[in-house]
Amino acid sequence: xxxxxxxxxSRTRWQALRxxxxxxxxxxxxxxxxxxxxxxxxxxxxxxxWQFGLGTLTTQIGPLLLGLSVVAGILALLLALLVKPRSGxxxxxxxxxxxxxxxxxxxxxxxxxxxxxxxxxxxTDTQDPPVFTDIVLRERAAVPGVNTLxxxxxxxxxxxxxxxxxxxxxxxxxxxxxxxxxTLVLSEPVDVVFGRAEQVARDLGWAxxxxxxxxxxxxxxxxxxxxGFEDDVAIRLRPAxxxxxxVDARSVSRVGGSDMGANAARLQAFLDAMSE
Numbered sequence: 001x002x003x004x005x006x007x008x009x010s011r012t013r014w015q016a017l018r019x020x021x022x023x024x025x026x027x028x029x030x031x032x033x034x035x036x037x038x039x040x041x042x043x044x045x046x047x048x049x050w051q052f053g054l055g056t057l058t059t060q061i062g063p064l065l066l067g068l069s070v071v072a073g074i075l076a077l078l079l080a081l082l083v084k085p086r087s088g089x090x091x092x093x094x095x096x097x098x099x100x101x102x103x104x105x106x107x108x109x110x111x112x113x114x115x116x117x118x119x120x121x122x123x124t125d126t127q128d129p130p131v132f133t134d135i136v137l138r139e140r141a142a143v144p145g146v147n148t149l150x151x152x153x154x155x156x157x158x159x160x161x162x163x164x165x166x167x168x169x170x171x172x173x174x175x176x177x178x179x180x181x182x183t184l185v186l187s188e189p190v191d192v193v194f195g196r197a198e199q200v201a202r203d204l205g206w207a208x209x210x211x212x213x214x215x216x217x218x219x220x221x222x223x224x225x226x227x228g229f230e231d232d233v234a235i236r237l238r239p240a241x242x243x244x245x246x247v248d249a250r251s252v253s254r255v256g257g258s259d260m261g262a263n264a265a266r267l268q269a270f271l272d273a274m275s276e
Contacts (some may be wrong), residue, residue, distance in 0.1 A: 018079040025072035025095035032065035044228030069099030081257040113243040117173035120253035122263040126171035130234035178264040
């Protein structure tokens with residue numbers, strides 16, 4: 001590759017430019033990564049609202065920093081290759097990779113959101129979903145902008161094949177997107193299944209809020225590691241016709257319009273563990 005510097009003076013200037021571009025690319029790449037980390041942890045620790053962390057830092061500032069990281073990475077890579085003695089290739093490549101991977105990741109998340117229903121309430125029984133007791137209701141009431149727990153008649157945005165949008169029942173949207181989320185019937189009696197259900201909830205890392213073996217109900221809260229989002233889970237056990245136990249569960253996000261499939265995945269993990 002041809003050296004772009006023709007004289008000692010110009011070579012020195014190009015080397016200085018390369019150094020500063022490498023420093024800039026490094027700073028931007030680090031800031032891009034820290035932006036996403038701080039956005040999540042800051043929201044979890046209560047330093048700012050989740051709307052600011054997710055809406056401003058993640059979806060607005062994040063893409064800007066990633067784009068700058070790509071541009072700075074490309075420029076740094078060109079200078080690292082063209083200016084002799086060649087150096088800084090690893091740093092330049094890393095800044096470029098951070099930007100490209102970050103943008104690709106954001107794109108994948110946006111695609112996932114677009115392909116999933118805009119819901120945050122998922123249950124195995126859409127006709128008679130499990131309900132929550134005052135223990136969970138009081139906690140949810142203290143959360144600003146908390147989602148309602150009304151299920152009957154609840155609607156959410158729905159996308160049509162022609163690109164237009166309307167609304168549809170959450171129960172219909174859930175059934176279409178997650179047909180595998182349905183009542184589980186086990187052969188053991190309720191009192192036996194109850195102990196296993198409570199242990200599975202604990203094994204999944206859920207914080208048990210109430211447990212009533214006579215009523216066959218268990219309530220728990222699952223908190224996400226990064227963002228600290230809290231989703232409430234209600235488990236209901238009833239005798240099945242002909243013997244055995246009907247296992248139903250419901251997972252509801254406290255805040256946010258779309259759960260990005262988190263509640264369905266949570267219930268699926270619970271049902272899979274109960275089926276083992």
